[in-house]
Amino acid sequence: MTIALPDTALHRRAGSLTRHINSGVVIFLVLFAAVALKQPSYIEPAGFMNFLRRAAPLGVLAAGQVFVLVSGGFDLSVGSLITLSVLGASMITGGDPSLTGAAIAALYGIGVAVGLINGIAVAFLKVPSIIATLGTLLSVNGVAMMWSGGSPRGYLPDNFRAFGRFVFRDVPLVGQLPLSVIVLAIVAVLAWWGLHGTVFGRRVFAVGDNPRAAELAGIRVDLTRISAFVISALSAVTAGIMLGGFGGVSTDVGQGLELQAIAACVIGGAQLMGGRGSITGVVFGALSLFALFTLLNLLGLPQALRDTAQGLILISAVASGAYRQRTGG
Amino acid sequence: MxxxxxxxxxxxxxxxxxxxxxxxxxxxxxxxxxxxxxxxxxxxxxxxxxxxxxxxxxxxxxxxxxxxxxxxxxxxxxxxxxxxxxxxxxxxxxxxxxxxxxxxxxxxxxxxxxxxxxxxxxxxxxxxxxxxxxxxxxxxxxxxxxxxxxxxxxxxxxxxxxxxxxxxxxxxxxxxxxxxxxxxxxxxxxxxxxxxxxxxxxxxxxxxxxxxxxxxxxxxxxxxxxxxxxxxxxxxxxxxxGRDLEEFFPPRGAADGGVLLQVNEGGNATISDINLTVRRGEVVGVAGLEGAGKSALARAIFGDRPFTRGTMQLNGQPFAPRSSRDGIRAGVGFLPDDRKREGLALGQSLRDNAALTLRAFARALALPSAGAMGNLTLDQRLRALDVRAARFDDPIRLLSGGNQQKVIIARWLARDPQLLIFAEPTRGIDVAAKAAIYAIIRDLANRGRGILMISSDLPEVVGVSDRVVVMHEGRIVGECPSGASEEDVMALAVGHGGSVAEPASACGS
Known part of the structure; x- marks a missing residue:
């Protein structure tokens, strides 16, 4: 068995240079530098923390979405699930702070249910995930509208809104520390553990890379996919709770967030069609996207340009991913 | 004219x-x-x-x-x-x-x-x-x-x-x-x-x-x-x-263990009337043209596309896998013929690919490198099979076909299956790596495993197997003992009986 095999060392060396630098981190640094140039207050602790606070829900959402993307699917239902969470919370609590705990428990219950429906439709009914979750998007939105009677009603109690708006003051080093940043940190650590620190996470990668090979190796592909959708739905409920604290109750609070989350993942190096992605990447991807929105704002460009920019980012990020794949880098 | x-x-x-x-x-x-x-x-x-x-x-x-x-x-x-x-x-x-x-x-x-x-x-x-x-x-x-x-x-x-x-x-x-x-x-x-x-x-x-x-x-x-x-x-x-590749194939073993796998009257939509025995220590080749049902046979035994008729016994126990997971649990391993589409997670590392089956059966929340899934153990396995790669955490798509196949073998050896089914084990693999894979197959048989080797490559199936089962149109049409000629096998595979070879063929049906 001492036979020389064709050498692919050249290939390897070219790959090793780029593989440890995350695109999300680089893009974030560039964009945030631009933001800071335009508005220096952003690099002061208070400004930075405020930036993080507002970007936190997107980060949480992306950290859940990436499980589905890595498993080879899409979850388009998260935006409407956020809307349902906010409207549902106001309907359940009716402004009564003593019901906050019950409301949160109920919301996570709804999240698990929506995740299961998505997962079962994809894993057992073999509906392509982009269609299945588009269907759930419509249904969940419908449920939210029906429940609330079509218009935002009621109030969220202050203890519920704390997750989005409470800020710890006089914290050493950073001065102030928003609760939502802590939530983001906890979610990021949990998601990192789930995706990179467990056998389950490695299965998600294998399923997304090649479901057939995973199945023939004995992996329960269906259960792995369903779990990914449940995780994504739970992150959407968490993001919804945070967003409820930001603004008030509205019927369009979650609108468009599903695509923002996917864009954030792609900026962070996750591959649509599965098999590649990292939590560090997508969290920085979310911060990058938010930095870009901030920059567009500071430049005085109209809000509508956000959507245009986001669309272009999605296409160019996916195109560059496809290019990397083609060139084997 | x-x-x-x-x-x-x-x-x-x-x-x-x-x-x-x-x-x-x-x-x-x-x-x-x-x-x-x-x-x-x-x-x-x-x-x-x-x-x-x-x-x-x-x-x-x-x-x-x-x-x-x-x-x-x-x-x-x-x-x-x-x-x-x-x-x-x-x-x-x-x-x-x-x-x-x-x-x-x-x-x-x-x-x-x-x-x-x-x-x-x-x-x-x-x-x-x-x-x-x-x-x-x-x-x-x-x-x-x-x-x-x-x-x-x-x-x-x-x-x-x-x-x-x-x-x-x-x-x-x-x-x-x-x-x-x-x-x-x-x-x-x-x-x-x-x-x-x-x-x-x-x-x-x-x-x-x-x-x-x-x-x-x-x-x-x-x-x-x-x-x-x-x-x-x-x-x-x-x-x-006709070709001269004798020295290419490892010497056959003499081991004759007990019956490991027995298939009785097995059949499903693509294959029928399958009767087959694989003993411990034996390499059974399955030959046949493209579309003769060889691959379907492998998948039926493994449980991926199960038999709908007939019975199987593995180690004397009734064996009726409904999924590949069932097959693996009972002690069967399967190396698919289409490595890229069915065998490999191309974007994942060598180690991840080698640990795939272990991880399929590990606790979901365990560390991915726990126990036998640790880098040290995985690397040992890969080295034992002489996998050549600059780094074992490189994506497996960078490897040559032979090395990729060895990684899949390592994946199965980690589970130590009793019966290993190789489908087209050397398809798209260069000559040097072929010899290495034949040696691995023979070594596994010598250590008491049963091997079923599906192959469209006649010299391979004749050169490596202890006996060759020939399929034609979804059925087993004959069996050739060790030492049968490629002409004998080909004659059965093209549905031609034994009439091709001039000296009376050693093959029976």
Whole structure:
């Protein structure tokens, strides 16, 4: 068995240079530098923390979405699930702070249910995930509208809104520390553990890379996919709770967030069609996207340009991913 | 009678490599107008690659194609068709939801003032089908037709462009005898119309019946071209398989353990009446042509596409896996024939691929590197199999086919299965790595595992196995003991009984 095999060392060396630098981190640094140039207050602790606070829900959402993307699917239902969470919370609590705990428990219950429906439709009914979750998007939105009677009603109690708006003051080093940043940190650590620190996470990668090979190796592909959708739905409920604290109750609070989350993942190096992605990447991807929105704002460009920019980012990020794949880098 | 004419088609010195394999090396042949030129060879000899180059699907690395003496090169199948080449591929390529007529004229639809002329389209399609003496309705949906009818439509489609060169890649594979004989009649008529016909097949009787000359390919090289009259079937078969690779295969073991796997009257939609025994310490080869049901047999035993009839016993215990997971749990491993599509997570690292089955059965929330999934253990396994890679955390797609296969072997060895099913273990793997994989297979058998080796590669199946089971059309049609010749196996595989080999064949049914 001492036979020389064709050498692919050249290939390897070219790959090793780029593989440890995350695109999300680089893009974030560039964009945030631009933001800071335009508005220096952003690099002061208070400004930075405020930036993080507002970007936190997107980060949480992306950290859940990436499980589905890595498993080879899409979850388009998260935006409407956020809307349902906010409207549902106001309907359940009716402004009564003593019901906050019950409301949160109920919301996570709804999240698990929506995740299961998505997962079962994809894993057992073999509906392509982009269609299945588009269907759930419509249904969940419908449920939210029906429940609330079509218009935002009621109030969220202050203890519920704390997750989005409470800020710890006089914290050493950073001065102030928003609760939502802590939530983001906890979610990021949990998601990192789930995706990179467990056998389950490695299965998600294998399923997304090649479901057939995973199945023939004995992996329960269906259960792995369903779990990914449940995780994504739970992150959407968490993001919804945070967003409820930001603004008030509205019927369009979650609108468009599903695509923002996917864009954030792609900026962070996750591959649509599965098999590649990292939590560090997508969290920085979310911060990058938010930095870009901030920059567009500071430049005085109209809000509508956000959507245009986001669309272009999605296409160019996916195109560059496809290019990397083609060139084997 | 046609030798005075200049060739309609010449392929000169064609070479083509794919990563890790040399598919064609310096292959030349020519076909004159009104000639039927048969190309034959074993599976993997390079026939289909050569035809795909002719059809503009692959570009050759070297060599030249000449049409009527003029050099030609095709960047796209459409260019080949414009040059007068009609191709009937082995794999069907009809649009299932379009009508027969639409499929036949596809890409060359008749138009009147820029609008599709349906009347002309249907009339044209009907005329071509009539020439084929086929009664297929032109308005039928292509997807509703039987496989044989679809093959007819495929042929009609190739004829629609009135090619001067017609390539038929195993056109009778899906046809029954009467359909096949009608097709051969058609080939004779085309020959009278001065069409140059390149006929790829490994059905000996057809080649003898219809071709004027025959070119034999072996391992991507041309063995010879000769007049068909000068090539009795026995000589043809020897040309296709004869080769000297004895030292290549590891010595067989003498171990005769107990019965490991027993299949009784197993069957499902693709295979039937399967009776098979695999003993510990034994390598059982399964031979047969493409589509004979070898792969289906492997999948049925593993549990991926289970048997729906019959029973199995593994180690004396009833064994009825409903999924690959069941099969693995009971102690069976399966190395799929299509490594890229079914074996590998290409973007994941060597280690991840090697740990895949361990992780499938580990606790979900365990550390991915817990226990035997740790890097040290994995690396040891990979090194023990002599996997060559710069780093074991590189994506596995960077590896050569042989190394990839070794990683999959490492994946299974981690579970220590009792029965390992190798499907086409060395397909697309270079010669050096092949020898290594044969050694691994034999070593596993010597250590008391049972091995079932599915292979379309005759020298391999004959050289490695302790005995060879031959399949034809979904059934086991015979068994050859160790030391049987490739001719014996081939004769059974082509459904030819034992009549090919001159000395009485050692094979029984």
């Amino acid at each position: 046609t030798s005075v004419l200049s060739p309609a088609l010449e392929m000169i010195g064609i070479s083509k490599s794919f990563p890790g394999v040399r598919a064609l090396e310096d292959v030349s042949f020519e076909c004159r107008p009104g000639e039927v030129h048969a190309i034959c060879g074993e599976n993997g000899a390079g026939k289909s690659t050569l035809m795909k180059i002719l059809g503009g699907i692959y570009r050759p690395d070297g060599g030249e194609i000449r049409i009527k003496g003029q050099p030609a090169s095709f960047a796209h199948p459409v260019e080949a068709r414009r040059a007068g080449i009609g191709i009937i591929h082995q794999e069907l390529s009809l649009l299932p939801d379009r009508s027969v007529a639409e499929n036949i004229v596809l890409g060359a639809e008749p138009t009147r003032r820029g609008v599709l002329d349906r009347t002309a389209m249907r009339a044209g399609a009907r005329e071509i089908l009539a020439r084929l003496q086929s009664s297929i309705e032109v308005d039928a949906r292509a997807g509703d037709l039987s496989l044989a009818e679809q093959q007819m439509v495929e042929i009609a489609k190739a004829l629609a462009s009135k090619p001067s060169i017609l390539v038929m890649d195993e056109p009778t594979a899906a046809l029954d005898d009467s359909e096949a004989s009608r097709l051969l009649d058609l080939v004779r008529r085309l020959r009278r119309d001065s069409v140059a016909v390149v006929y790829v097949s490994h059905r000996m009787p057809e080649i003898a019946a219809i071709s004027d000359r025959v070119t034999v390919l072996k391992d991507g090289r041309k063995v010879l071209t000769d007049r068909t009259e000068a090539m009795p079937t026995g000589r043809l078969v020897r040309c296709m398989v």
